[in-house]
Amino acid sequence: MHSRCAKGASCPIEAALTRNLEAQVDDDSFMRADGAQVPVAYSLVSFESDGDIEGAVLLVRDMSEHARAVEPLARMAAIVATTTDAVYTMTPAGLITRWNKGAENLYGYKAEEALGRPVDLLMPPDAVGEQRLIMDVLTREGRPITFETRRRHKSGATLDVSMSMSPQRDATGVIEGAVVVARGVGPRKREEKMLRGILEAAPLAMLATDERGRILFANTQAERLFGYAEGELTWRSVEDLVPPAHAGSTRSTARATRPRRARGPWAPAWS
Helix, strand or coil, X not given: CEHHHHCCCCCHHHHHHHHCCEEEEEEEEEECCCCCEEEEEEEEEEEEECCEEEEEEEEEEECHHXXXXXXXXXXXXXXXXXXXXXXXXXXXXXXXXXXXXXXXXHHCCCXXXXXXXXXXXHCCHHHCCHHHHHHHHHXXXXXXXXXXXXXXXXXXCEEEEXXXXXXXXXXXXXXXXXXXXXXXXXXXXXXXXXXXXXXXXXXXXXXEECCCCEEEEECHHHHHHHCCXXXXXXXXXXXXXXXXXXXXXXXXXXXXXXXXXXXXXXXXXXX
């Protein structure tokens, strides 16, 4: 049974049979005997004899596979439309094919200004062509790539961004482009990254703690000095490194020597 007939809605098939019209419907459904709906596309042509409609030829195509393929794409489109991250898609040649509100907010370009244009639009002058090179790697390796880099705002300002590029495949699995997700790296994160680089490059063992003496960062020299593996010192108390006879005094000493207002994301363990 035609689902529209079951709901009492206007029926293209009935109209074609009563008015001698052709019907072409790409998105509809028929009902099976068990009540399940089957997505279909169909066309109908009626034929007549001596001016009277005698019947019709109805061609029906089962669209179940198509519907299953479209459903996840529709869900993805809804996610892309609502996320605050910048999301855009690009062809292997580097042309922008989709542009969400997050991309508009991050880069300053409206969708109509970005769609169809080369992705080099977003590149600082010294990085033109970078994303096409990454696209070549993506196509060759066929896996997502995550990295931090610089991009250019419509105003000309340089943006520090964290990016993820994933291959976009067609129904046969062939890579036909890339999905790019980007997020601005804030000033605090840039400061932290710079400070970590300075501490890591220092020739001496160095620690950074919070106001309660918990270790937020330890450079490689500190890990070697105290005999810990990479990352094992993080979130430990600095008192764990002090001989038992001096335990309890480190925190009060740190309070006494620490300035009232820290200038960076961490306060030093010692001055």
